[in-house]
Amino acid sequence: MFRHLFKMIWNKKKQNSLLIVEILLSFLVIFAVFTFAINSYNNYAKPMGFNYKQVWAISYNHTLETKNSDSVVLVYENLLRNIKSMPQVVDAGYASGNIPFANNHMSTGIDNNGHKVDNVNNFFMDENYINVMGAKMIAGRWYNKADGGSKANIIVINRKLKEELFGNTDAIGRTFGNNDDKNKRKVIGVIDDIKTDGDYQQAPYGLYNRHDTAAYKWMGKILVKVSPGTDAAFEAKLYKLMANTFKNSNIEIEHLDNKLTAYNKITLVPLIILSIVAAFLIINVALGIFGVLWYNINKRRGEIGLRRAIGAPGSSVSGQLVGEALILATLSLIIGAFFAVQFPLLNVFDLPAVVYLGAMLLAVIFIYLLVLVCSLYPGKQAAAIYPAVALHEE
Template identity: 55%
Template sequence: MLKHLFKLIWNKKKENFLLISEVLISFMVIFAVFTLLVHNYRNYKLPRGFDYEQVWSVSLGDLGESKDKDSVGLMHENLRNALKSLPQIKELSFTSSNVPFSSSMYRTRVSYKGKELNTDIYRTEMSYKEVLQMQLVSGRWFSAEDNASAKKSLIIDKCGKEQLFGSGEAIGKMISLDGEEQKVIGVVESFKDKSDFKAPEPAIFTRIDTGNIKNIANILIRVTAGADATFEGKVYKLIASTMKSSNLEIKHLSDLRSSKNKETTIPMIIFFIVAGFLIFNVALGIFGVLWYNINKRRGEIGLRRAIGATASSVSGQLVGEAVVLATFSLIIGSFFAIQFPLLNVFDLPASVYLTAQFLAIVFIYLLVILCALYPGKQAAAIYPAVALHEE
């Protein structure tokens, strides 16, 4: 039966060329949609590595104080003591401007035994881990014992560790950073701070010291669940009165996260709407062509019914022809789709493309079958005597 359907479609390939082309284009669009969905879903399911809830980011702006490092250090300490006197503040940490979900980035290249890695660098304090409730995989976080260490210490995240050391041990290894050998003392979970829909990138955490303290003008504050807008205003006034600062700004990491996620979700929604209109038009085209074929072949259908063909066999033939048409399109479309993982297009894992291809094939088959069911049912309802009389 299937062989007969393939012959039937192939003999009418010129008549079915437009429909095959429509299904082919639909498959490629659906393949792109599912590739985007699978890729973003996989990134979304990856662990974040920290907790952003009830954390505020304070940007001190352009500090009006002296740029002398001792003056900046004293200013930081005074502000820390003033803020920690508030019972709603659990913990705080001064940090570089590239706080989670911000638009600020600080990237550099590190090396280990000839292997180089581009990574994000975060200037932090000992309290940074508690503020973001980061999870240690191995080793330890910064502590007072690092003050007496001959070599500077750093923390690397799991993503960076796997790319730089593979499955080997990272603790105790020396990494070249900014032309200086620094010691790895801990590994934390992958730090996914760009967006929920972006995979984590290599990250390294270093301590704020006298060499970079002058550039530190950001604070991360973990507050209690009851901290509201009134308390936020109180914090703003306290900071403004403690130090001279222009462009003082307080933002919630939850709000920054929502803004970053919209950079991905809004284009996705627009793309899905456009793809939805295309698929709807293709579905109407398939439905219309099958409907036209039924009216054109009423005599043939009536003759088949007259010589004993059942209603289900007539309906099944119409649906089968539609499935065969879709198969021709999917064979061509799969040839192009398989090139994406082979050529490593967009640098995505091959499993993303293969999963998207499988889902697109299933979707196209379901779409074609659904569009063919009603015309097939109408064909099965044709009475032999009426059809032959019309002929």
Template identity: 60%
Template sequence: MFKHLFKLIWNKKKQNFLLMTEMLVSFLVLFAVFTLMMYYYDNYKKPMGLEYENVWVINYGNSYQTKNTDSLNLYYETLRKTIKSLPHVREISFVSGNTPFSQQINNGGMTYKGKHIDHINNYTAEDSYKDVLNLTLLEGRWFNKEDAVSKNRPVIIDNNLKEVTFGKESAVGKLLGGDDDKNKMRVVGVIQAVKKDGNYANPGPGEYFRTDTGSFRWLSKILVKVDPGSDAAFEGKLYKTMANYMKNSNVEIEHLTNKLRSTNYFALVPMIVLGIVSTFLVINVALGLFGVLWYNINKRKGEIGLRRAIGATGNSVSAQLVSESMILATLALIVGAFFAVQFPLLNVFDLRAEIYIEGMLLSILFVYLLVLICSLYPGKQAAAIYPAVALHEE
């Protein structure tokens, strides 16, 4: 049976080659789409690592300029007390510019036992930062006042950086830095990685540093945790308080919920573009496959009628046409799978191998389903051809 089918396919190799090429291109595009979908889904399943509801971001320009550090700290401590005295304010924290769901980034590197790790998200935060975002502490502790006099600069890392650096070992108490580094940092805690770029982005690795006496010279954002249901009237009051205190500063208030929504939309743009392209391609392949099979039936009426005349059933004729299509799809998918499997083997784009494999399997199933659907109706039409009518036309 298969030998006969391969012979029929080979006799129409030029026509079938074009059809296989369409299937191959469809598979490769679908592989990219499904791999990206699995990557997004894999990230979506990971915990957010923070509570963003009822958290606002105050952006301000550093309007107070002085060389006296004590005066600078007094200025911002007074601002802190003023904001915390407002109703509906639970906690605030001065932070670096790369707040959750913002487009600002601050990357750096770190060395441990000769191993250098790049692209680490660096955050500067106060002791109250953990309470504002309700971060999940996995090991050790968060910053406190004792860290101001610590021999080694304290640092808190997330679980992604901990896994890359220490594996399954405990990270608390370990010193980070090269062998020749005199200013090594001591890990005092490990937190759950924060998905700062939205639900669909890969979180971390990240490390957190405690603010010092000179940090107010460059900090320009405040995270404010407010009571649930805080309305626009309170937001206006908070804005006036900031504007009156920092008269020469541009003040802007944002909500983390709105920033997360915008960040998610931005992250989904590549998925939407690929989805549109793949949809048009799949439609073209489906129409092409359907048209080729329909054309083959009209060209092969004599062959089909002869098979029916010598005893072939309608189901066997239909199965033959469907089988030919599935064999063509299999040949195209073998070539496509060869290229697709190179991505996990070569660790392209630094994604987990499981994501590529899941994307490849979904693409294979989709192509098979598409070919099956497109060949069933022409196969049914072929099965309905009467032997006498087909032979009479010949």
């Protein structure tokens, strides 16, 4: 039966080639949509790693006229002390510009005795960061004030970087860097992964550096944890305090929950665009299948009438047309699967292989369902042809 159907399709390969190409393109686009969607859902299902609610981010410019380093440090320490003394403030601390959801990255690379790790995010902050963010330490400790005077090159890394550098072994007290590197860093703590790029992106590799006093001039951010119910009146007071400290500075106060909402919308734009393109292709494929099957019915009314006249049931006629459509889809999917399987084999976009395989499976099921649904009604119409009418017309 399948050999007979394949032979009939092959004899009309010029007529069917365009439909095969349309199904192939639809499969590839749908595969891309499902890959993006599955990866986004997997990232969304993972915990954020910190509590971003009631956290405000204050952006400012360093506009102090004094060049004396001790005076600069004194101003910044007094400012933070004044912010913390406000009754609505739970905690506050300085941070570098690559705070969560800021679309700002400070990337570096690590070479640990030949084991290279690229795209490692460098975060700079003070000892207050862990409390302000509500982040979780999974091993070791966070920085304290005593570390400010220490000459040891210590570092806190996140779980993802720890697993990349040290696997399942304990990382506390271990160092990383080349053998000839005199500035090897000693791990004192491992912090849980923080998704700084929104709900739908995975947490990056992270190095958490404690800033020194010289960094005050370029840090540019203050993270403030406020108590629930804090209103705009307090925000105005906070803005006034910042404006009085930094004359002629661009002061901006943002809420991290609002920044997360905006960042998520930007992240989902590619998925929306791919979905629109896929929808147009699906419509074209559906119309193509309808058109080809209707054409086949009109051109083969004599053949269908003869088959009905010699006793073929309507279900057999309908099944033949549906079977031809499914074989066309299978030919397209074989070609499409060949290209799709290259993604996990070549580790394209550095995504887990299970994401690609799941997307491939869903795309195959979707194409088969689409072809089946589009071919059922024409097949039903072909089965309803009366033998006498068809043979009379022939």
